[in-house]
Amino acid sequence: MASGICVFAEHWNQELSPAFFELITAAWELKEKTQEPIQVLLAAAQPETLMTQMKGLPIDAIYAVKLPREICFQEERLARVYSEMLKEISPSVLLVPASDQGRSIFPRVAYRLGAGMTADCTELEIRKREDGSHGLRQIKPSFEANVKVCIECKTGIYPQIATLREGVCEAWQLDGKERDIPVIWMDGSLEEEVLVELLEVLPPAAEAGSLQAADVVVVGGRGALEKDNFQLLRKLAGQLGAAVGGTRPVMDMGEVPFENQIGQTGCTIRPKICLSFGVSGAVQHTEGIKNTALYIAVNTAEDAPIFQVADYAVNADMRPILEELLTLLKERQD
Numbered sequence: 001m002a003s004g005i006c007v008f009a010e011h012w013n014q015e016l017s018p019a020f021f022e023l024i025t026a027a028w029e030l031k032e033k034t035q036e037p038i039q040v041l042l043a044a045a046q047p048e049t050l051m052t053q054m055k056g057l058p059i060d061a062i063y064a065v066k067l068p069r070e071i072c073f074q075e076e077r078l079a080r081v082y083s084e085m086l087k088e089i090s091p092s093v094l095l096v097p098a099s100d101q102g103r104s105i106f107p108r109v110a111y112r113l114g115a116g117m118t119a120d121c122t123e124l125e126i127r128k129r130e131d132g133s134h135g136l137r138q139i140k141p142s143f144e145a146n147v148k149v150c151i152e153c154k155t156g157i158y159p160q161i162a163t164l165r166e167g168v169c170e171a172w173q174l175d176g177k178e179r180d181i182p183v184i185w186m187d188g189s190l191e192e193e194v195l196v197e198l199l200e201v202l203p204p205a206a207e208a209g210s211l212q213a214a215d216v217v218v219v220g221g222r223g224a225l226e227k228d229n230f231q232l233l234r235k236l237a238g239q240l241g242a243a244v245g246g247t248r249p250v251m252d253m254g255e256v257p258f259e260n261q262i263g264q265t266g267c268t269i270r271p272k273i274c275l276s277f278g279v280s281g282a283v284q285h286t287e288g289i290k291n292t293a294l295y296i297a298v299n300t301a302e303d304a305p306i307f308q309v310a311d312y313a314v315n316a317d318m319r320p321i322l323e324e325l326l327t328l329l330k331e332r333q334d
């Protein structure tokens with residue numbers, strides 16, 4: 001019978017993606033319930049470099065393929081490699097980040113394996129089935145985030161593939177334990193025709209993607225697009241050493257890059273403190289902030305839905321608040 005919780009080792013430019021370390025936490029939580037081993041699915045031109053980055057993680061085995069060269073933007077070919085590997089590994093669960101790579105490669109893998117896949121999960125649970133096997137309950141927001149649906153593959157369909165939204169789990173915290181991780185080398189031969197050649201890797205825009213690791217996040221909503229309020233908000237974030245995020249309308253207006261849009265179709269954040277200005281609190285947005293430890297919302301509308309989820313609700317115009325906060329911070333600096 002299929003067994004094991006397999007984690008896709010997503011990597012880019014010789015670095016494991018931060019999402020991989022979050023998936024390890026998710027896999028560990030599942031392992032505590034099923035006692036199945038944590039396996040890693042790795043295919044790269046230099047897998048050894050990536051394996052060194054896995055040191056100390058609670059992994060039971062790495063299944064690795066050394067590719068003749070790095071294959072980028074060729075999802076069909078990568079899907080073929082991973083499908084062949086998975087046929088041999090035969091895990092019961094496969095966890096994949098809900099990233100561009102994950103979203104593009106793994107539906108193809110699921111199709112090749114005749115398996116089921118749920119995209120964009122925000123929670124995972126285990127249900128013990130009558131035949132003793134473990135069903136993966138894959139929970140995700142649906143119908144514009146107005147309902148949560150729980151999807152489970154039919155008994156006997158493996159692997160149960162779930163892409164997990166970045167930020168819904170904390171990255172695995174190294175506990176200082178030495179772990180010897182066995183490596184199982186597999187064959188990953190490909191036809192040699194080069195379809196896409198990577199010429200250069202450009203750095204992302206300065207602000208892009210700064211939210212995921214930030215302890216403090218300042219979020220602007222459509223209400224902050226008036227006058228130069230967003231500039232003040234950015235200034236405040238600078239003084240606090242915070243990252244700047246936005247709602248979808250703010251991203252649509254080009255005030256923040258797509259990577260910094262928070263919510264159902266953007267990213268999930270888990271900062272210690274989040275300050276929002278002019279955010280109404282639509283469910284599609286709040287889906288991305290529910291892991292925030294302390295949330296402070298400023299909004300002029302007394303009945304703004306954001307106040308239902310905020311720890312502190314400031315019912316006021318943002319401008320004097322922003323100005324006052326900036327003055328206070330300046331006084332502290334002087």
Ligand SMILES: Cc1cc2nc3c(=O)[nH]c(=O)nc-3n(C[C@H](O)[C@H](O)[C@H](O)COP(=O)(O)OP(=O)(O)OC[C@H]3O[C@@H](n4cnc5c(N)ncnc54)[C@H](O)[C@@H]3O)c2cc1C
Nearest residue numbers: 221222223247248263264265266278280284285299300318
């Ligand atoms: C399928 C789908 C997916 C979506 N995905 C996302 C997503 O990922 N992320 C996302 O954010 N949205 C998403 N949306 C859009 C979402 O439904 C809301 O429309 C959006 O979040 C509203 O953004 P907002 O709060 O900035 O703007 P608004 O709803 O227009 O709210 C502006 C708020 O600012 C307040 N305000 C105005 N002036 C001031 C002032 N001077 N001081 C203080 N407060 C002020 C107002 O009272 C109001 O509450 C999605 C929608 C759909 C249908």
